[in-house]
Amino acid sequence: MRPFMNIIRKWFSQVPTMSLLFGALVAVLLERGLGDPLAEILGLPKVPVLFGFVTMLKKPMLIPSTILYVFLVFVGPISVVAGLSASIANRLLDKLLNFPMLFSVIIHLGLLYAILHLWSEASAYRLLMLKLTLIAIMVTLSLNVINGYMGEFSCSHPGFMALGAYATSVMTVFLFAKDRLFGPPILPPVLGPFMFPFALFVGGMVAALGAVFIAIPSFRTRGDYLAIISLAFMFIVKSLIENLEVVGGPRGLSSQPDYANLPTVFLWTVACVWIINNFVRSILGKALNAVRDDETAADAMTVDTRRTKIVAFMFAAFWAGVAGGLFAHVLRYVNPGTFGIQKLAEVLAMVYFGGLNSVYGSIVGAVSISVLGEALRPLEIYKWIIIPLLLILVMIFRPTGLIAFKAFNVRGLISPKHKPLGDI
Amino acid sequence: MALLQIEKMTHEFGGLRAVQDYELEMEAGQVRGLIGPNGAGKTTIFDLITGIHKPTKGKIIFDGKDVVGLQPHQIASMGLGRTFQNLRLWRHMTALEHVKMACYSKITYGLVEAFLGSSRRSREEAEIEKKAYGLLNLVGVGHMAEQIALNLPYGGQRRVEMARALATDPKILLLDEPTAGMNPEELVQMMEIIRRVHEELGLAIFLIEHRLRVVMELCEIIQTLEFGEVIAEGTAEEIQNNPRVIDAYLGRESVA
Numbered sequence: 146m147r148p149f150m151n152i153i154r155k156w157f158s159q160v161p162t163m164s165l166l167f168g169a170l171v172a173v174l175l176e177r178g179l180g181d182p183l184a185e186i187l188g189l190p191k192v193p194v195l196f197g198f199v200t201m202l203k204k205p206m207l208i209p210s211t212i213l214y215v216f217l218v219f220v221g222p223i224s225v226v227a228g229l230s231a232s233i234a235n236r237l238l239d240k241l242l243n244f245p246m247l248f249s250v251i252i253h254l255g256l257l258y259a260i261l262h263l264w265s266e267a268s269a270y271r272l273l274m275l276k277l278t279l280i281a282i283m284v285t286l287s288l289n290v291i292n293g294y295m296g297e298f299s300c301s302h303p304g305f306m307a308l309g310a311y312a313t314s315v316m317t318v319f320l321f322a323k324d325r326l327f328g329p330p331i332l333p334p335v336l337g338p339f340m341f342p343f344a345l346f347v348g349g350m351v352a353a354l355g356a357v358f359i360a361i362p363s364f365r366t367r368g369d370y371l372a373i374i375s376l377a378f379m380f381i382v383k384s385l386i387e388n389l390e391v392v393g394g395p396r397g398l399s400s401q402p403d404y405a406n407l408p409t410v411f412l413w414t415v416a417c418v419w420i421i422n423n424f425v426r427s428i429l430g431k432a433l434n435a436v437r438d439d440e441t442a443a444d445a446m447t448v449d450t451r452r453t454k455i456v457a458f459m460f461a462a463f464w465a466g467v468a469g470g471l472f473a474h475v476l477r478y479v480n481p482g483t484f485g486i487q488k489l490a491e492v493l494a495m496v497y498f499g500g501l502n503s504v505y506g507s508i509v510g511a512v513s514i515s516v517l518g519e520a521l522r523p524l525e526i527y528k529w530i531i532i533p534l535l536l537i538l539v540m541i542f543r544p545t546g547l548i549a550f551k552a553f554n555v556r557g558l559i560s561p562k563h564k565p566l567g568d569i
Numbered sequence: 570m571a572l573l574q575i576e577k578m579t580h581e582f583g584g585l586r587a588v589q590d591y592e593l594e595m596e597a598g599q600v601r602g603l604i605g606p607n608g609a610g611k612t613t614i615f616d617l618i619t620g621i622h623k624p625t626k627g628k629i630i631f632d633g634k635d636v637v638g639l640q641p642h643q644i645a646s647m648g649l650g651r652t653f654q655n656l657r658l659w660r661h662m663t664a665l666e667h668v669k670m671a672c673y674s675k676i677t678y679g680l681v682e683a684f685l686g687s688s689r690r691s692r693e694e695a696e697i698e699k700k701a702y703g704l705l706n707l708v709g710v711g712h713m714a715e716q717i718a719l720n721l722p723y724g725g726q727r728r729v730e731m732a733r734a735l736a737t738d739p740k741i742l743l744l745d746e747p748t749a750g751m752n753p754e755e756l757v758q759m760m761e762i763i764r765r766v767h768e769e770l771g772l773a774i775f776l777i778e779h780r781l782r783v784v785m786e787l788c789e790i791i792q793t794l795e796f797g798e799v800i801a802e803g804t805a806e807e808i809q810n811n812p813r814v815i816d817a818y819l820g821r822e823s824v825a
Contacts, residue, residue, distance in 0.1 A: 438659035444641040447674035
């Protein structure tokens with residue numbers, strides 16, 4: 146087993162990210178062209194939507210053909226193409242080293258977007274799920290800023306999301322949509338898509354203002370007490386919205402215009418990851434770690450701990466608010482019930498499953514919990530036994546999460562990988 | 570006027586009087602020591618000077634300004650650097666990051682630049698990194714800069730903490746038992762570092778110590794504290810021969 150693993154590892158050590166992206170691109174194109182006939186030949190009712198998890202759990206008889214399908218369409222082509230294109234990709238990346246890094250980053254993101262776009266075009270379900278996963282990444286990462294990087298246990302994130310979702314929705318619905326609550330649009334709806342980023346920004350800012358109410362108590366208390374305060378904040382926001390008949394009360398607010406298409410969600414997610422990653426690697430961002438590990442020492446070493454805390458809370462809340470705004474526009478409906486204790490549990494699970502203090506961890510956590518949640522849907526009630534059990538296992542074997550305390554190294558991710566000198 | 574002047578500083582924890590009428594006049598470039606038995610209030614005095622506690626009464630004037638009531642980070646950025654008796658290193662940071670962190674108050678780039686990664690930010694952080702390497706080399710742990718500070722041997726951790734305190738660009742460095750828990754070899758090295766810091770950077774140093782040898786060798790003037798009160802002040806010899814100091818340390822001879 147071990148020599149086999151070594152061969153795989155050695156082989157992968159020369160494959161740059163770019164050729165993996167090439168492989169994935171070929172795989173999604175292959176599915177687009179040959180998916181239907183292949184599914185028919187293998188006796189599957191339709192193309193497996195989510196890598197066959199749902200099909201396999203529903204009809205165990207189809208397990209062999211589903212695995213074969215996934216292998217023929219995804220695993221096989223990705224490995225083969227990635228392997229074959231490795232040397233070409235490495236040469237291309239060598240050339241790209243002469244240009245600014247941004248150029249190479251854009252090419253990688255372009256490839257990634259193309260893959261996601263082609264993959265999600267196959268069904269509305271995939272598209273919805275992809276958007277929600279991207280939003281989950283934003284929420285998880287922003288909560289990680291508080292709970293991971295700064296080490297406070299904050300439970301107010303669904304509250305921030307709700308503030309963002311409602312602020313953004315009220316703006317877009319009031320200005321650009323015909324609605325039973327707000328009547329006809331005030332501005333011509335043509336302007337809407339241009340104003341949407343602005344509306345999201347406002348949503349984020351509203352959430353950030355809400356965060357001040359958590360940040361100020363955090364000057365004097367931390368740990369359990371702050372957790373309770375932030376939990377209270379979440380419930381206050383929820384009941385506030387439930388009692389505000391202007392925005393629909395418990396029935397919620399609907400008829401948001403369809404602005405949150407895949408490119409928009411993708412770009413905001415990329416911006417969120419990029420900005421948060423930039424921040425946590427700067428000295429101003431590392432100050433969060435100093436406050437977490439020893440606040441007295443941080444203060445004595447000239448770190449303005451109050452400013453650090455308030456910035457961290459407002460910054461994290463801003464991104465939660467933006468994510469909330471996108472969330473409301475993806476579903477085109479929002480109600481206060483969504484932002485309750487269940488949402489909180491979901492987000493916390495993503496953060497702690499993926500790993501504290503780590504951008505990779507948040508991405509892995511958000512994607513895996515979202516995918517698991519959907520993939521295990523046929524198990525119905527047992528889903529809520531399996532996912533928590535998994536979480537408990539992770540906490541036993543890796544108490545800080547799967548990929549904790551690991552810096553997100555963009556340069557390493559996009560650089561060419563040449564043959565390792567000497568055998569390993 | 571002295572660089573650091575403390576007048577009639579008193580501090581009470583609840584009903585317990587930890588420090589009473591403490592007076593200090595410290596000139597630039599001076600090396601002073603503070604000794605006393607356990608629980609005499611030495612660390613409390615440091616905590617009062619650096620703003621971790623606010624004195625119940627009294628004045629602390631540093632560099633011509635009254636610092637009572639200021640936040641610890643404000644006092645630290647004015648030029649009062651310190652180390653801690655129990656180290657207080659940050660658990661997940663490398664030695665280099667520790668020293669860079671202590672340059673926090675020198676950062677001029679704003680939040681937006683931190684978010685977007687401006688060129689000014691990278692330039693400033695590169696300068697800070699250079700300075701941090703310089704300080705780590707000065708205390709002799711430059712080769713371990715990339716390691717998590719808590720994974721270094723104990724002597725190394727003490728040095729990282731010293732470099733971290735130096736990175737705040739102090740005018741006065743307060744060292745709280747810099748040789749606690751060290752073996753004789755590490756002790757000699759630490760004394761060498763303190764001397765070097767004093768000579769090369771021209772800092773004033775205020776030292777809490779338990780080991781009389783260290784204080785006697787390094788300090789020009791020594792204060793002795795007992796139950797929150799200064800019972801003696803003077804040069805090493807004067808202190809060594811002072812009967813009250815001997816009493817405090819060795820106990821009074823019982824009258825049989």
